[in-house]
Amino acid sequence: MNSLEPKTLVKKLKLTLEMNSVDFEKVIIDLGQVDAVNRRAEGYLFSIDDHIGAMILSMLSNQRPWEPIARNMGKLEEIFCKYNHKKLEKTNPHELVYKVKSIQCGNRAINKQMESLKHNIGVFKKIEAQHDSIDMFITKYEPEKVAKILSDFGSPYKLKQIGYPLAMEYLKNVGVIGMKPDVHICRICGPERLKIFSSINNLDKIAESFKKFARDTGYSITYLDNLFWIFGAKNYGYICSSKPNCIESNCQLKEYCNYPKYVNL
Secondary structure: OOOOOHHHHHHHHHHHHHHOOOOHHHHHHHHOHHHHHHHHHOOOOOOHHHHHHHHHHHHHOOOOOOHHHHHOHHHHHHHOHHHOHHHHHOOOHHHHHHHHHHOOOOOOOHHHHHHHHHHHHHHHHHHHHHHOOHHHHHOOOOHHHHHHHHHOOOOOOOOOOOOHHHHHHHHHHOOOOOOOOOHHHHHHHOOOOOOOOOOOOOHHHHHHHHHHHHHHHOOOHHHHHHHHHHHHOOOOOOOOOOOOOOOOOOOOOHHHOOHHHHOOO
16 A cells, blocks of 8 residues: 555545545534534533533434434434433433433443433533533543543543543544544554554554654644544445445545455455
8 A cells, every 4th residue: 555644645635536526524513513613612610410411412422323413303302301411310211211212322231321311410410520521530530441430440530431432522522632443543543554553452553553643734633533434334424334426426545445455445
């Protein structure tokens, strides 16, 4: 594979999306994570209800397409009592499951996720009590460390039904700059495609590689996270998916990608 300077790589990725009529800038705005970063930088303080909402949306994104969730944001806000933690603590989880499934926003783990809400709200309340605010706690350390604290078994702040990738997604939802090592990013940036990561088996090395790549491009980590996700996600770019559309999409990165070495295009 020929090497490609990071800025040029991003330029070609964007060009490919544009050629396939994907308005990636609008999608990034709609995702709201870059906006959340900007709001945090401007001094906005995220409330406990903001954090609960961010966590719930992270949970709902687990192993399923995002577009139906994005389309039903208003309905989800109603279902989850506008993410009011006091009301949610008293809400029957089975009722939440039924309502979420009724708008096709459930996933395989939805029952356990909804049963975990009360516990997780308790964790956020404990963090708030012990650290003055949740915002102070999640910005005290590097995002990757916070994600581990929230996802590691044995941690006093372990959130149920939240693994490391979903913890990073939650943090991005409240404006913490970071990258979620999900299936799309690991596939596209991994050694069998663009080789931004030499391996996808070490979360710390993945994070460091992506940070360096972001520095070299001049774009924010969160923006690039969103951009690569769009490039692979169903109902969005869906270009570099599990079975990539290299030829059909006229991908401008194909000559710099390892994928053709593994599969005869």
